[in-house]
Amino acid sequence: MKRSAKIGVAALLLVSPLAAAAQQDVQLLTFDEALTITCTNNPALKAAAYEERAAEQERRAAIGLRMPQINVAGAYTYLGKDIGADLNDLKGPVNKLAGDILNSGIVPPELIPSIQGLIGPILGADWFLKVQDRSLGFVGGEVTVPIYLGGKINAANRAARISQQTAEAAGAQTRNALVSELVERYFGLALAAQVVEVRREVVEGVRSHLRDAAALEENGMIAYSERLYVEVKMAEAERELENAKLQLQTISSALKNTLGTGEGAYRPITSMFVLTQLEDAAYYKALAADRNPLLTQVELKSRLAEEGVKARRSDFLPQVVAMGGASFYNYQVTGILPRWAVGVGVNLKIFDGLNREYKYSAARQTVRRVDALRDKAAEDIAVLVEKLYNQLNNYANQIVSIDSSIAFAEEYLKVKNAAFLEGMSSSSDLIDAELNLAKVRTERMQAAFNYDLTLAQLLEAAGISDEFTSYIRRADARRIAFEQ
Template structure:
């Protein structure tokens, strides 16, 4: 092989992994919905809830035919010992008649009974069938309890997913907020750096004092420190999101911070939805159903039970006396005495039912209160964000005017720096308000059981903060 091809191969060997690593570090932009799906796959709590639903569903399906017939195949192989007792007392009269009719004929003496022990090798195959005809509704209650447990597991799965969606929203948009603050602080640093250079030129020209230039130097050091702190906060937010999503590369958010200029819904519409879809309310419904089934089960403890039964045995033995046998019939069982105090079990079931109803009445007050609290916080953030739109334009114009006036010696360095810090404060406040709006919306949707709407509302928002470093 020539030297040139070898050099090219060596260069590719060194460069390509570095390029691939750089791409991996950058990562692909991840929308909020994609981040939510990835977080759900990585969440042990959500995956555990999903497995619990599957397990409870299988158990309910396993009990779905509990009131149907059952057939068992039985087999036996061994030795059987039994005593046979045959009454022969009537044969004595027959023997006497024969002796009278045929004198001289030897007639053996016949005992009054014959006893014999029979020992045989026995092989038996059988079918045993049973069908509960009437159980007083107990088996239906058992199936109802299993169904209620499945519904409860499903409600817990929804609750886990709703809480996870709020947590993902918090970390996802907190990273965007941190990036936004970094962009604002970087712009402040760039502006103060330019101002410091102007101050140094003016000092050399004798137009400003050394103290004025030193104020610019101090402001530049402060801007750099604030930017470094903002970048540190961004790194912490990045790590928090990456670990929540169990990401192997850094996550790049693809859904920006947003605000809807118009309300996303009325308070009453959210309350109505929450009273249907709230995960805690669904859990209460499942508990209510379970307590009804438990009371139904315990209230029928003394009801009779009727079973249709059938049995067929194919017996094979070394003795011809062993033959096949079968039996069919109906079994009726009426409970008389229980080892468990049924009356107390019924009282306990009624208390469980009352406890669920007390919890339901409390939830009927708490859920609307929580929804209204989150809705008002959402509206306050929306109005606050919209009311500060003109402040940004005014602050930018003030910076331009102060910079021009400073070069003309009409204002001090401190006034220019204050103008830039004022713009940074306003833009940071607006970014924080947008984050508060998103989190208010996420918490409102969690309370109403609609967290799946957050991604679509973000995509349809008419106000979206930029994702890049441009403020």
């Protein structure tokens, strides 16, 4: 590409972001702004927040296990018959006894008719002594206060607190993962836009070469096959440009998904960067062991499993509760029944078919399983940190190497372009030089993108994804701009 043409393309690229923003209503977006929008709108973070609130309410519910349980109940009942004592079977013996006494001569004869007149209605009446009417109702309340449940309530409260902490750690893990996702899509969109520009430059360069080739063919300086080769490369360049545009649209939609905004278009304006100085791997391993949300969750699951063992152990101990109740309103309820009662209840299970023993043993096995998983997770995270750290250094070295390759590719293209115009070089050599320059420029931006994404993943593994923005602003952060 000629120097004047290159300067013109560079100037166009410098003003194209603002021009495109004005024409298409594209919103310029810094990484800090993108992170703020993500933390505000992303559905995954909202779901994590709801999960944390639910765990908090569950913890508060567990506190209620220590409190008295107060119930108010009412009922109306219609029985099949009245409740009472049926004494009608005694009428015969009583009547016989009365006759024997009256006929024994003890009672004066003149009083017998009067006595019989008195006894007759009594013996003729229904001798059913009703204690409770068949229709009755009541409204009352009861209070139950747990005194000792073998430590089950304490275990439940500790388990609820652990579950809340687990939800918080899961929320932190979600936030850290979203930071990495945002880095991938934010800088991925910047990379895709720059690839489009590179491909557009290639198309323009090959089109210029095609015009030159056509002119040289007319003058008999090159063969028809040379011009045909440039046409083939022109078609390939246009196809790659269209593919780059489609990739740009895909990543733009992905970024909007991460931001939680379904409409609008965004243009990243925060440059990709590479750090010239980085803490050693041991620093990030220590952070990961202490702050990685996944390891925190595994540790909490271990503690939760231990509380499960304590809860199962409580099944072997007696349960003691205090209780009391009173009736506030009665409808045709016999006065024989008391209106209030208090007491203490004790329950001790002696044998339940070894159910408690097996559940207790299962809880202990769960503790051992979670402990093994915790050790494995700690090793995996340490290996992951080391892997990401080495990849980070590898990408940094790639950028240094590519920087020197770009200077050579630019100079090589100038030489080949001049030779082609003088008929000293073939069109294939010139096109290859043009494509090689585009390749190394794209590789440089790709390496920078890989570096920033790997850095985000490293900070995620270390549990400090929130510090990614501070890494962007570090004094040793070297900006990787498209035109450098």
